[in-house]
Every structure is written in structure tokens, then in C-alpha cells.
Amino acid sequence: MDNFLYSINATMPVFLVMILGWCLKKARFLTDEFVSIADKLVFRVALPVLVFLDIASADLSKDFEWRFVLFCFAGTCVFFGVIWLFAELFIRDKKMIGSFVQGSFRGSAAILGIAFAENIYGDVGLVPMMIVASIPLFNIFSVIVLMRSANAGETDRKALIKKTLKGIVTNPIIIGIFAGIPFALFNIEFPVMIDKALHSVGNLSTPLALIAIGAGFSTGKALEQWKPTLVAAVIKLIIIPGIFLPLAVWIGFRNEELVALLILTGAPTTVSSYIMAKNMGNDEVLASGIVVMTTLLSSITLTAIIFILKSCAYI
Numbered sequence: 001m002d003n004f005l006y007s008i009n010a011t012m013p014v015f016l017v018m019i020l021g022w023c024l025k026k027a028r029f030l031t032d033e034f035v036s037i038a039d040k041l042v043f044r045v046a047l048p049v050l051v052f053l054d055i056a057s058a059d060l061s062k063d064f065e066w067r068f069v070l071f072c073f074a075g076t077c078v079f080f081g082v083i084w085l086f087a088e089l090f091i092r093d094k095k096m097i098g099s100f101v102q103g104s105f106r107g108s109a110a111i112l113g114i115a116f117a118e119n120i121y122g123d124v125g126l127v128p129m130m131i132v133a134s135i136p137l138f139n140i141f142s143v144i145v146l147m148r149s150a151n152a153g154e155t156d157r158k159a160l161i162k163k164t165l166k167g168i169v170t171n172p173i174i175i176g177i178f179a180g181i182p183f184a185l186f187n188i189e190f191p192v193m194i195d196k197a198l199h200s201v202g203n204l205s206t207p208l209a210l211i212a213i214g215a216g217f218s219t220g221k222a223l224e225q226w227k228p229t230l231v232a233a234v235i236k237l238i239i240i241p242g243i244f245l246p247l248a249v250w251i252g253f254r255n256e257e258l259v260a261l262l263i264l265t266g267a268p269t270t271v272s273s274y275i276m277a278k279n280m281g282n283d284e285v286l287a288s289g290i291v292v293m294t295t296l297l298s299s300i301t302l303t304a305i306i307f308i309l310k311s312c313a314y315i
Contacts, residue, residue, distance in 0.1 A: 007307035014115050015299045017207060021214025030215045038212035046205035048176030050114065051128045053202050055180030056188070068126060068257055071248065072133035072264055079240050079265075080105050080141045091228070098149035098282040099273075100228055102142045103290030104235040107267035109134060115206045116302075117259055120315075128177050130260040135174065140165075142273065146280040216271070217295065229289035232269075236294050237301040241266035245305070255315050262309070266302060268294035 024030045058064075083104045087097045113127045143165070182188070190198065244265045248258060269291045277287035309315045 004307055006310050007303050011116070011119075011299065011303040011306060013119055014112070014210060017210040018214035018217070021211035022217050023214075024211070025215035025217075030211075032216075035212050035216040038208055039216070042205050042209040042212065044172045046201055046208065047114070048172040049198055050176075050202035050205045051131070051173060052176040052180040053198055055128055055177055056183035058180075058184050064129065065126070065257075067251075068253065068260075069129055069133045071251065071253070072130050072261070073137070075244050075261075075264065076105075076134045076137045076141075079244070080137070080145075083235060084145055095149050096225075096228060096283045096286055098146040098280070099277045099284070099287040099290070100232055101145045102273045102277060103269045103287055103294070104232040105240070106138045106142060106270055106273050107236065107264065108270040109138075109263055109267055112267050113260065113263035115210060116263055117256070118206055120259055121256060126256050126260040127263065130264050131173060132177055134264055135171070139171075142276055143280075146277060146282050150281040213271070213295075217292075225283075225286045225289055228286060229293050232290045233293040233297055236269055236290075237266055237297055241301075241305060245309075249312075249314055258309060258315050262302070262305060266298070266305060268298040 021030065025035070080101070084097075084101050087101050087104075091097050091100060109127075109131060113130065117127045189195075241262060245258065245261060248261050253261060271291055274284065274287040274291050278284040306315070
């Protein structure tokens with residue numbers, strides 16, 4: 001019973017805040033404009049500040065683990081390649097492949113990863129290291145697979161690829177992580193007033209992001225293509241973590257490392273995958289459906305996986 005309560009307490013507060021955002025939107029207390037502005041504020045300001053502070057205060061000689069970073073990097077490459085091969089072999093409608101593959105491997109690692117790590121351990125743990133190893137690959141691989149099945153013209157695709165690659169380099173979260181490295185290396189401390197101000201901004205990121213996600217949640221025509229949507233959701237939430245987490249345990253990862261890897265492999269599909277699929281001329285209905293279904297089902301799968309890990313004394 002204790003392990004079950006631990007699992008519920010680890011996951012449900014995150015989803016309850018998302019539900020609050022959904023309820024406030026339904027009650028017309030929040031608007032679409034609020035959701036749009038909140039998303040930008042979290043992504044461009046609050047979340048980068050939070051990861052910057054975490055990296056800046058870290059002892060990199062102790063906290064930076066090459067083995068963990070390489071595992072995240074290699075794992076991302078492997079499950080992307082396997083899913084793409086699966087899609088090419090079994091999906092008849094080749095226009096669906098881009099949305100299917102991206103939705104099956106690209107999780108909401110940044111926002112939800114930090115939310116879960118904070119809720120369980122009180123800080124972001126090794127999530128920033130996981131982000132450094134995986135988020136750039138998410139973007140690069142998404143461009144490759146979406147380009148393969150895109151309907152857009154060659155000129156449009158080239159322009160979008162250039163824009164996306166530029167977006168990787170200028171990603172605020174990645175900038176926040178790398179900006180914190182010099183402060184960590186040289187043990188630079190902020191004046192008290194600046195430190196408190198930065199923490200106030202950083203602490204804003206998680207609750208605001210979760211409220212915005214809930215407020216922006218909509219089904220619409222999202223579940224029209226339910227069969228490939230369900231298959232993608234099972235791959236994203238069950239098969240990938242079911243393969244890579246036991247491997248991570250066998251290698252020796254525990255506690256914060258396993259929580260970060262759980263988010264990397266088992267987090268619901270990020271909303272940005274729908275935006276990218278739509279703009280690259282792919283199947284936007286399928287992309288939207290995968291986001292909706294993985295978000296709904298992840299409240300069950302993440303709780304179950306955390307329960308198993310806790311029962312086995314791995315976290």
C-alpha cells in the first residue's frame with residue numbers, strides 16, 4: 001500500500017494541476033490567448049531559468065555522468081530507428097508515417113520531466129542532462145521523418161528544415177542549460193537579491209506550464225484514426241519504457257537517473273509534434289490524436305511504472 005500511495009503521490013498532483021487548467025478553460029476563466037502567452041512565457045523564460053539555476057548550482061565533477069548522457073543519446077537513436085523501420089514495413093499509407101513515427105518516440109521530456117522530478121525529489125535532478133542528450137535529437141529526427149512523408153513542395157521543406165535547425169541552436173532550454181555550465185565550473189554565486197528573483201521566475205515554470213497544457217487540451221477530430229493512434233500510444237507509453245528501463249536497471253541506473261529515463265521513454269507525446277507535423281504537410285489529425293491519447297493514458301502508465309520501480313526499490 002505504501003508503494004501504491006508513493007506512486008499516486010508522484011504522478012497525480014501533476015495531472016490534477018492539468019485538470020485544473022482544463023476546468024478553468026471550460027469555465028471560460030482562461031482564454032486561448034492566455035494559453036498561447038503562458039506557453040511562450042514558460043518555454044522562453046521560466047523553464048530556461050529553472051534549468052539554468054539547476055546547472056549553475058551543480059557540482060559538475062560529481063553530477064555530470066557521461067554514462068547516463070550516452071545512454072540517453074544512444075537510446076533515443078535506437079528507438080527512433082526501430083519505430084521508423086516498423087512504420088515503413090507495416091503502414092500502407094506512407095503519408096501517415098511521419099506523424100506516426102514522431103508521435104511514437106517524441107515525448108514531452110522538458111516540461112513534464114521537470115514537473116515529475118520536482119514532485120518526487122524536490123529538484124530537477126538529472127533531467128537537464130537527459131534534455132541535453134535527447135531534445136536536439138528529437139528535433140533533428142522529426143525533421144528527417146516528416147520530410148520523408150511531407151506533402152509540401154521542395155522549396156518549402158528546405159526553408160522549414162533550415163528554420164528548424166536554427167531553432168535547435170536557439171532553443172531557450174538548451175541555451176539555459178549551457179549558460180549555467182560556466183557558473184557551475186567556476187563555482188560562481190549570485191547576490192542574494194538576484195538569486196531570489198531568479199528562483200521566483202524559475203518556480204513559476206511548472207505550475208504555469210501544467211495549467212496551460214490542461215487549458216489547451218482539446219479532442220476535436222483527434223481520435224478519428226484510432227487504430228494507428230492506439231498503436232503509437234502503446235509504443236510510446238508501454239513498449240519503449242518496457243524495453244529500455246529494464247536495460248537501464250541492469251546497467252545500474254537508480255533513483256533520479258531512472259526517473260529521468262522514465263520521462264525520456266514514457267512521457268506522453270509533446271504538443272509540438274502536432275505543430276511540426278501540420279506545418280510540414282503531414283497527417284495532422286493522426287498527430288493530434290497521438291498527443292491526446294498518450295496524454296490521457298500516461299496518467300495510468302506512469303503511475304504503474306513508478307509503482308513497479310518503487311516496489312523493486314529502484315527509486
